[in-house]
Amino acid sequence: MSSETKKIKEPFVRIIKRDGASIGNKVLIRVLAIVLALVVDAIFIFAVTGLNPISVYGVMFNGTFMTSIRFSWALRDLVTLLCIGIALAPAFKMKFWNIGAEGQVLAGGLATALVMVKCGQSLPTPALLLVMFLASIIAGGIWGLIPAVFKAYWNTNETLFTLMMNYVATSIVACMTNIMRGKASSLGKLNMSTQAGWFPQFFGQRYNINILVVFILMIVMYFYLKYSKQGYEITVVGESENTARYAGINVKRVTIRTMLISGAICGLAGFLVVAGRDQTISTSSAGGQGFTAIIVAWLAKFNTFYMALISFLLVFLSRGAAEIASAYSLNDYAASIIEGVILFFILGSEFFINYKMVFRGSKQKEVQE
Template structure:
C-alpha cells in the first residue's frame, strides 16, 4: 500500500493517549472545566428555577464558609471521606478493584459499637479505646482479607465479590442493631449516660481527633506508597502481575497484605464515625462514602494529598447543595443537578488530561 493511499484512509480526527502532561496544564484544564460547569449551571439556575445564579453561588459558598462551625463540620465530613479514599488507594494502585469499602466501614463501626456497649462499663477509658480500635481494625481487615484470599486462590472477580460483601455487612449490622435495641424503637445514642467510648472534646469538638488521625494517615499512606518496599511491590503488581512474578515478588502475598491494610483502614474509619462523630451505628452510618471515595482515589491517582483537595471539593458541593435546597425551598434533585454538573465537568476533564485529539496529517507527540 502506497503512502498516498495510507493518507487517504487516515481518519480526520483520532484519539491518542498522552504519556505525560505538565502539572500547570493539568491545573488549567481542570480550571477551565470548572468555569464551563459554572456557566452551564448558571443557565440552568436562571432558565429553570428563575433565580439569580450569583446569589445561588453565594448561598452555596455559605454552606461551608459562612461560620467557623460550618467550616469545622466540613472538615469533619472531609476527614471521613478522605479516610475511606486513603484506604482504597493501595488496593486500587494494585488494580484490585475494592468496591467493598462501604461494608468494611460498616463492619468496623459495628465492632466498635459492640465493644462500646458490652465493655464500656467494665474497662477504663484508655483500655476501652484500645479495645474499640483493635476490634474495628480487625473486623475491617477480615472483611478485606476474604475477597483477597478468594481472588488469590481461585481468581474470583473482586469487583463483584467486594460489592456483594457490602450487602452482607449491611444485613449483619441490621440484625445486630435490632438485637442491641431490644424493645426500643431505635438503637439511639450509645452509652448516652456514661459517654463511655466517646472521644473527648478537643478544641470544642469531639471529631477533632478524627481530623488529626486522618491527617496523620494522609502523610503515612503517601510515604508508604511512594517510598516503602511494600509500596513498590504494589506498584509493580498493579502494572503487571507477570512482571512482578518475574521480579521475584510474591503476588498472592502482596494482594492479601494490601487488602488487609485497605480493609483495616476502612474499619478504622468505622471506629472514627462511631466514637468521634455519631456515637451510634446503623446501616446508613457509612453514608455512601465507600462509593464516593472511589471517585476521590481515582481522580487523585492515589496521591493522598490530591485526595484531600478532591475530598474537600466533594464535601463543599454536598454541603452547598443542602444549603441551596434549604435557602430557596428547592427540591433536593434541583440542588443535586447544580452540583452534579460541576462534578460531571471535572470528571470529563480527565479525558483531556489523559488523551488528545490528533488531526489528520498532524504528527502526534505524547504529552503535548
C-alpha cells in the same frame, strides 16, 4: 501489480494519548472544567427556577464558609471521606478494585459499637478506646481479607465480590442494631449517660481527634506507597502480575496483605465515625462515602495529599447543594443535579489530561496495489 497514488482522507479528529501532561496543564484543564460546569449549571438554574445563578452560587459558598462552625462541620465530613479514600489507595494502585469500602466501614463501626456496649462499664476509658480501635481494624481487615483470599487463590472477580459483601455487612448491621435497640424506636446515642467509648473533647470538639488521626494517616500512607518496599511491590503487581512474579514477588501474599491494610483502614474509619462523630451505629453510618471515595482515590492518582483537596471539593459541593435546596425550597433532586454536573465535568477533564485531539486534513500517501 501497478503502483498508484491515492488520496487517503484521514479523520478530521484523531484522539491520541498524551506522553504526560505537565502540572500546569493539569491544573488549567481542571479549572476550565469547573468553569464550564458552572456555566452549564447557571443555564440550568435560570431555566428551571428563574433564580439568579450568582446568588445561588453565593448560597452554595455559604454552605461551607459562612461560619466557623459550618467550616468545622465540612472538615468533619471531609476526614471521613479522606480516610476511606486513603484506605482504597493501596488496593486500587495494585489494581484490586475494592468496591466494598462501605461494608468494611460498617464492619469496623459495628465492632466498635459492640465493644462500647459490652465493655463500656467494665473498662477504663483508655483501655476501652484501645479495644474499640483493635476490634474495628480487625473487623474491617477480615472483611477485606475474604475477597482477597478468593481472588488470590481462585481468581474470583473482586469487583462483584466486594460489592456483594456491602449488602451482607448492611444486613448484619441492621440485624444487630435491632437486637441492641430492643423495643426502642431507634438505637440512639450509645452509652448516653456515661459517654463511655466517646472521644474526649479536643479543642472544643470530639471530631477534632478524627482530623488529627486522618492527617497523620495521610502522611504515613503517602510515604508507605511511595518509598517503602511494600509500596514498590504494590506498584509492580498493579503494573503487571507476570513482571512481579518474574521479579520474585509473591503476588498472592501482596494481594492478601494489601487488602488487609485496605480493609483495616476502612474499619478504622468506622471506629472514627462511631466513637468520634455519631456515637452510634446504623446501616447509614458509612453514608455512601465508600463509593464517593472511589472517585477521590482515582482522581488523585493515589496521592493522599491530592486526595485531601479532592475530598474537600466534593464535601464543598455536597454541603453547598444541600444549602441551595434549603435556602430556595428546592427539592433534593435539583440540588443534586447542580452537584452532579460539576462532578461530571471534573471527571470528564481526566480524559483531556490523558488524551488530546489532533485535527488534520487530507494527505497524499502512496500505497502499493
